[in-house]
Amino acid sequence: MAGSSFGTLVRLTTFGESHGKAIGGIIEGIPAGFSLDYNQIQHDLDRRKPGQSAIVTQRKESDKVQFLSGIFDGKTTGTPIGFTIENEDQKSADYTELQKAFRPSHADFTYQQKYGIRDYRGGGRSSARETACRVVAGAIAKQILAQKNIRIDAFVYQVGSLKWTGEWKSELKTISEANNVRVPSEELAVEMENLIREIRKEGDTIGGGIRCVITGVPTGLGEPVFDKLHTELGKAMLSINAVKGFDFGSGFDSISMKGSEHNDLFTTDGTTKTNFSGGIQGGISNGMPIDFRVAFKPVATLIQEQDTINEDFEAVKLMGKGRHDPCVVPRAVPIVEAMAALVILDYYLMQKAYKK
Numbered sequence: 208m209a210g211s212s213f214g215t216l217v218r219l220t221t222f223g224e225s226h227g228k229a230i231g232g233i234i235e236g237i238p239a240g241f242s243l244d245y246n247q248i249q250h251d252l253d254r255r256k257p258g259q260s261a262i263v264t265q266r267k268e269s270d271k272v273q274f275l276s277g278i279f280d281g282k283t284t285g286t287p288i289g290f291t292i293e294n295e296d297q298k299s300a301d302y303t304e305l306q307k308a309f310r311p312s313h314a315d316f317t318y319q320q321k322y323g324i325r326d327y328r329g330g331g332r333s334s335a336r337e338t339a340c341r342v343v344a345g346a347i348a349k350q351i352l353a354q355k356n357i358r359i360d361a362f363v364y365q366v367g368s369l370k371w372t373g374e375w376k377s378e379l380k381t382i383s384e385a386n387n388v389r390v391p392s393e394e395l396a397v398e399m400e401n402l403i404r405e406i407r408k409e410g411d412t413i414g415g416g417i418r419c420v421i422t423g424v425p426t427g428l429g430e431p432v433f434d435k436l437h438t439e440l441g442k443a444m445l446s447i448n449a450v451k452g453f454d455f456g457s458g459f460d461s462i463s464m465k466g467s468e469h470n471d472l473f474t475t476d477g478t479t480k481t482n483f484s485g486g487i488q489g490g491i492s493n494g495m496p497i498d499f500r501v502a503f504k505p506v507a508t509l510i511q512e513q514d515t516i517n518e519d520f521e522a523v524k525l526m527g528k529g530r531h532d533p534c535v536v537p538r539a540v541p542i543v544e545a546m547a548a549l550v551i552l553d554y555y556l557m558q559k560a561y562k563k
């Protein structure tokens with residue numbers, strides 16, 4: 208229970224700090240004989256990497272993954288896949304003041320209280336840099352799932368109070384992936400980007416929301432009662448840095464609905480006319496698209512002076528420094544897809560193992 212591994216049959220363990228030599232991971236349980244598309248893995252890493260546009264952190268990392276094991280002649284061998292990604296652009300001097308003072312609402316304080324020591328540079332282990340490792344594993348899982356016609360699409364639907372309320376279709380992915388925000392509307396992309404630029408000018412940050420739709424999932428995935436499919440998806444999403452909320456299907460809107468409005472009526476082919484269940488009933492996939500949302504808080508590091516305390520619990524003023532995201536959702540889209548892919552592949556393999 209040391210907190211750095213995720214999954215049951217497909218299991219990812221990550222290591223590394225933001226300003227250390229490298230980050231990396233070990234992926235166990237990937238089936239043998241699968242031909243890897245390295246370009247696809249790099250493509251997802253590029254969708255996540257810092258410095259990719261004017262509205263994200265300007266730290267420049269190439270995020271090239273180096274595989275160390277588990278692959279032979281371009282195919283998985285069924286043995287642990289080890290990999291590293293080097294850290295190339297650390298500016299640790301930006302964090303000198305943070306050796307002693309805690310950024311309000313950041314993991315600085317809790318890491319210090321838990322361990323009595325922390326790598327304060329770039330947030331150390333608590334940095335979202337770690338999520339690059341999840342993207343490597345998720346990109347592999349996504350490729351395997353694609354062969355089974357399971358498709359995972361995440362996109363930004365909200366930044367601050369600007370919200371996309373359209374109906375999702377997979378064709379919209381070309382629009383969401385063509386703009387810096389990753390929202391499926393060209394008009395909203397401009398508005399959201401302008402908002403993020405304004406927020407950045409003020410040295411401030413803003414929250415956002417990501418929606419994820421998974422199609423082609425067969426019925427039967429999910430292990431009641433404690434390992435329901437949505438329970439594992441919730442854990443996966445809530446483990447991503449800055450995530451504050453997860454809901455699926457009707458989610459929190461279900462509070463104000465009547466059963467007669469909420470029930471998804473069947474059609475005779477076994478699908479349902481509506482999808483308030485979000486593709487999961489009783490913790491088990493029902494064959495409809497799995498549909499969930501993830502809420503991200505505004506990043507804690509502000510380029511503004513704030514009141515805080517130091518390690519001796521004395522009141523001090525702290526001015527944030529460094530290269531930070533004014534809004535994390537544009538870069539978090541491939542992270543959500545990666546974690547979703549790890550869960551779905553894990554549960555797909557479990558269902559294969561258990562089904563009579």
Ligand SMILES: C=C(O[C@@H]1CC(C(=O)O)=C[C@@H](OP(=O)(O)O)[C@H]1O)C(=O)O
Nearest residue numbers: 257264266329330334335336529530531
């Ligand atoms: C490096 C990445 O993002 C970093 C996430 C991060 C944080 O506190 O989470 C702080 C910043 O790091 P630094 O202060 O070293 O510039 C971001 O740039 C990355 O995502 O690869």
